[in-house]
Amino acid sequence: MSRDPFGTEALRDSVLAAWRGSPTRFREDANAEEDLRLGGYRDRLLVELAQNAADAAGATPGTLRLSIVDGELRAANTGNPLTAEGVAALASLRASAKSADTVGQFGVGFAAVLAVTDAPRVVSTSGGVLFSAARTRQAVPELAEARGGDVPVLRLVWPTDEADLPPGFDTEVRLPLKVDGSRLLAEFADQVPDLLLALPGLQKVEVGDQTWQRTEEDGVVVLHGPAGEQRWRLHRVGGELPAHLVQGVEARPHWTACWAWPMDEPLDGDVLHAPTPTDEKMSLPARLIASLPVEPSRRRVLVGPAAQYVLDQAARAYPDLVLALPAIDRTSLVPLPGFPLSEVDGNLRESVLSALREASWLPLASGEWTAPKTAKVLDAPSEPLVELLEDVVPGLLDAELTLPEHAKALAALGVPRMSVAEVVEALAGIGGDPGWWHEVYDALTPLADVDSTAREEMGSLPVPLADGRLVSSPRGVYVLPADVSFDVSGLRIVHPEAAHPLLLRLGALEAGPGELLDSDALREAVKHSLDDPAMDGPDLVKTVLSLVARAGGRPWLGELALPDDHGEWRRADELALPDSPLLSVLEADAPIGVLDPDLAAEWPREVWTGVGVIDGFTVVDDTSPTEPDHDLADEGYWWDGAEEPPTRVLGIRDLDLVARDKWPEALRLMAADPVAWRAVTEPDGYTGWWLARYATLEGRPLGAWRLPDAEGLDGLYDVVPNVDVPPHVLAAAGVRTALTVLDEDDVTDLLARLGDPSRKPADALVLKVHAALAEVADSVSVEPPDRVRVLTGEAVPADDVVVLDLPWLLGVLPGDQVLAAEGHAEALAELLALPLASEEVTGEIETAGDEVVWAELGAVRLACDLLGVELPTSPVIVHDELHVVFEGESHEVSWWVEDGVPHAADTPEGLARALAWATGRWADRHTFAALIADPTPTVLLG
Known part of the structure; x- marks a missing residue:
């Protein structure tokens, strides 16, 4: 007869008495066990076996061995042996013999064995018990028959004398299988790593010939298994439930929560562990293992104040888990937006995000830590830029967090991203030495290379200037070449240490010598250089001349103040070089001074002429003139005399300053200067026009003379004196080579010459002159002459002279009363204010x-x-x-x-x-x- 150390007979008698006294109680027990077998515990066999093994282990983590022996699943564990209280709990659907700090809370978990057997046995060093559906049916045949043989298996318990435990183990659950044992072990093998993590009371689990072992050091649990190692970072918290929350769970006032983060690969399809897996689906990056109240099925959290309290405390502890990770990995623990997978998931995720926003765990660029609620992150990956801005932008996160893989996490935390525009705004008014600004531009360059919007936003980027100012935009500032040193008050020049190619892309001007010369500031300085030349004059002169030496002159530089040979300051275009040949042909009182000889010797001739200092004749060249405003002598008369407004003005200045007796020398100077000569020979140009009328030889205009070989003009024009000027130069300057009538001045001159009795032009020349005058008669307005040249060749008073218009009238008219222009009689008559012959005869x-x-x-x-x-x-x-x-x-x-x-x-x-x-x-x-x-x-x- 089997001994009965656990008092199973008394337990059976009590149950049988209850069943016999109330068949309803039998049905309730049978239905409850059926619900657990078919519902809540149908797939939790290993979970429950592992929980019982962990609870039995006590303070020293235990071992669980799962094997198939003679068709039975055997689950052997180390630790405390079976007790009478434990047996009573096994035989009850509503009571638990476990202590407050063990895993189970309800005495129903053992029902999970019914998924694979109907005759479980528990053998321990303290004795053994068995349950059996067959023996229960024998004990209550009438009740069993009423339910078709379906009886509660775990209500009636019997002792067993089995004692052949595996060496080193203290208890073994033996389950004769109704299912495939090898397949069952394979299913167990998949669950072991999660259970080892959730149950710190277990150190080792063996499934068949496979072994899993758990080690823990410095908060990292390593699960060693057949497939290798799994590493988990853990953070545990715990405490006592507040008094107002322990009603109904007075035996479990202590709570624990453990966050576990997989260090090797992210979680996928995880569930809440309480502490073993529930059906509460979770989307958090870390697993929560907590002592939460659960429903009897252990599949769902038992909603209530106690559960909410534990979840809240777990959420508050979440940032501590995050802090335990390297800074580069921390954002991987941030819950990302998405639909909650369960009510608990949604609740816990919001609480975790709230805790993360308040805690200081994000690395700053400065190396300190900050909370997401006060943080900012640069909206572009740029480590150099972050380092430069760490003291400029409060709460700026480390450059690592600008990388794309952190973006979603930071967005979930509400961390604002700093656009380039915001960076530029933050930089406004910031000091910093020019070298620091150069580094800023260098850091921004990669962003400008790939993002046109970023380039536009950089348009307000501050720029330090050479004069110490900080301007608010690169537009219009000048970047000097490295070998140029330049300073003009008001000119915005980038400090050489801050100069950077990016500024040129953002609107700065590459300030070569030409750009500097054309700058508004330099123009303004030159314009006002005569206001106080003693103060700024020498420096400005040196600056301008050095630029002109590199980039050539500009017309407006003639306003530059320069010292003359008496020490007085004058405009550059009012001074001549000391050795200028022009000085020898000017009037003694000409308003042109002489440049200081010592200063003149310091710079090449072309530099001085580039700023307007006179060396030879100054030539004005305007290819788009709009009015006669070029400061040329008598320019207005030339302009007004043209049939159409000139399309180009190419003229020599200051011709009116040439001494009357110096024109031969002046003409030779013009011929020797290619630029001046081009002005002299310009067709219908100003210079030729002026020279012919106002330049004189022996007191008479050049246009009043003819070249010696212009014999066709004999009697009308005198031969030009021998002045040692080549004929082609004289011709270009207006000395006559042929009969030409261009304007009113020519008409007036010819009429005077024809009316001069001392002149004896040939009859043919007279006819040519009259014809030429008739051709231009409609375009000029002149005073009629007092004397005219008639057909007899004489110059007579015009009173009795007619213009021949009908040739037969010559038969009755005397030749000294007639002049003619064949084919142009009416035009000639109108020009000379004479009647036509047909009007008089x-x-x-x-x-x-x-x-x-x-x-x-x-x-x-x-x-x-x-x-x-x-x-x-x-x-x-x-x-x-x-x-x-x-x-x-x-x-x-x-x-x-x-x-x-x-x-x-x-x-x-x-x-x-x-x-x-x-x-x-x-x-x-x-x-x-x-x-x-x-x-x-x-x-x-x-």
């Missing part, structure tokens, strides 16, 4: 003639045939002698036209002129006369 034919057709005149017909001219169809009246009465006197003429009908004396000359007029070939009248006199090919061809 009214002659009348007094001799009779015969009207004939031109074809009846044989000589005329033959002449037209030889010339290929068609004979007129109109008649002609032929006279033996043709007489016309004019002013009471009879005049014999060779031809006449009256009422449109030609009359001709019967002579070759008369007929030829009438024929030429009738055919419109007036220029051929002399040819017609010769052929009519002898209509032969010999005359035509000879």
Whole structure:
């Protein structure tokens, strides 16, 4: 007979009495056990076996061995052996014999064995017990039959004499299996690592021939298993539940919570552990293992004040777990946004985020720590920029946290990201030595390289200047080359130690010598250089000259104040170089001084001319003139005299300062200077215009002379004196080479020369001059001359002179009363304010003639045939002698036209002129006369 050290008989009698006395109680027990077997504990066999092993281990972590022996699952553990209280708990669905600091809270966990067996046994060094569905049915056959043989297995317990425990173990649960044992062990092997982590009371678990072992040091648990090692960082907290929360759980006033973070790979699909796995799905990066109240099924947290208190305390402890990690890993523990996986998950995640926002655990750029609520992070990965800003931006996080992998975590914590615009704003007004600013620009450059928006935001970046100022934008500041030193008051030049290529991309100007010369500040300094030259003059002069030596001159530099040879300060363009040849041709009182000789010797000639100092004739060149504002002598007269506004002004200045007796030398200077010579030879240019009118030789303008080989102008213009100036230079300067009439001045001059009785121009030249004058008559307005040159070659008073407009009128007019411009009579008459001859002559034919057709005149017909001219169809009246009465006197003429009908004396000359007029070939009248006199090919061809 088996001994009964645990009093199982009394336990059976009590249960049987209750069942027999109340069949309902039997059904309740059977239903409760069925619920646990089919519901709450159906897949928690290893969890419950491991919990019992951990509880039994006590203060020394124990070992759990799981093996299949003779078709049985055997779970052997070390630690405290089985006790009578423990047996009573096993046989009860509503009581627990575990102490307050063990894992289980309800005495129902052993029901998990029913998932694989209906005859569990527990063998211990203190004795053994067994449960059996078959023996229970034998004990209450009537009740069992009423339920179809389905009875509660774990209510009736019997003693067993089994004592063959595995060496080194104190208790073994033996479960005859109704399932595949090898498959069951395989399922257990998957659960072991999590259970070893959750149950510190277990140090080692063996499943078949596989072993897992737990070690812990400095808060890191290492799980050693067949697949290798798993490392977990742990942080534990605990305490006593407040008095107002322990009603109903007075036996468990102590609470614990442990955060576990997997150091090797992130959690995926995790659940809350209380302390063993529940069905509460979790999304946190760390696992919570806590002594939480759970439902009898141990699958759900028992919601209430006690559970909430433990969860709140766990959340407050979360930042301590974070602090235990290296700074680079801490953000991996921040819960990221997402839908909560369970009510507990959502609650705990918000509490954890709140605790993280308040705690100081984020590394600052300065090396200290800060809380997310006071932190800022640079919105671009840049370690150099973060280091530079650590003393500028309070709460700026370490550069490591600017990397993309930290962005979501920091966003979840509400850490604001600093855009480039905010960085620039933070830098406004900040001091710092120029070298520090150079490092800032260097750190910002990679951002500007890849982000156009960032470049725009950098437009307000402060820039330290060489004069100590700090300006609020790179736009308009100047960056000097490394080898240039320059300082002009008001000119915004970047401090050389701060100069950086980024500034040029942001609107700064690359200040080469040319850019500096063209700067507004330098222009302003030059403009006001005469205000107080004794103070700033020497430095400004040195600066400007050094720039001009590199970049060439500018027209406006003529305002630069320079000292003259008397020590007085004058504009540069009012001074000449001491050895300038121009000085020898100027009037003695010309307002041009001489540059200080000592200063002049310090710089090359081209530098002085670059700032406007006079060396030779100064040439103005404006390719887009709008008005005569170039400070050229008499420029307005030239401008107004042009038919169209000039499109270019290329002129020599200060021509009016040349001494009257120095023009030969002045002309030679112009010819020797390519720039000045180009101005002299500019077609229709100002310089040639001025020289011809105002430059003089022997007191007369150059335009009043002709070159010796311009013989066609003889009698009208005098030959230019021999002044040792080449003819081409004299011609370019306005000395006449041919007859030209360009403007009113030329017209007035020619009229005066024609009216001068002392001049004896050839008749042909007179006719050419009258024709040229007639061509420009419509474009000029001049005073009519008092004397005119008539056909006799004389210069006579204009009172009785007419302009010939009809050629036959010459037959009755004396030559000393007529002048002519063939084809331009009306224009010439208007220019000279003279009447036309046709307006003054009214002659009348007094001799009779015969009207004939031109074809009846044989000589005329033959002449037209030889010339290929068609004979007129109109008649002609032929006279033996043709007489016309004019002013009471009879005049014999060779031809006449009256009422449109030609009359001709019967002579070759008369007929030829009438024929030429009738055919419109007036220029051929002399040819017609010769052929009519002898209509032969010999005359035509000879």
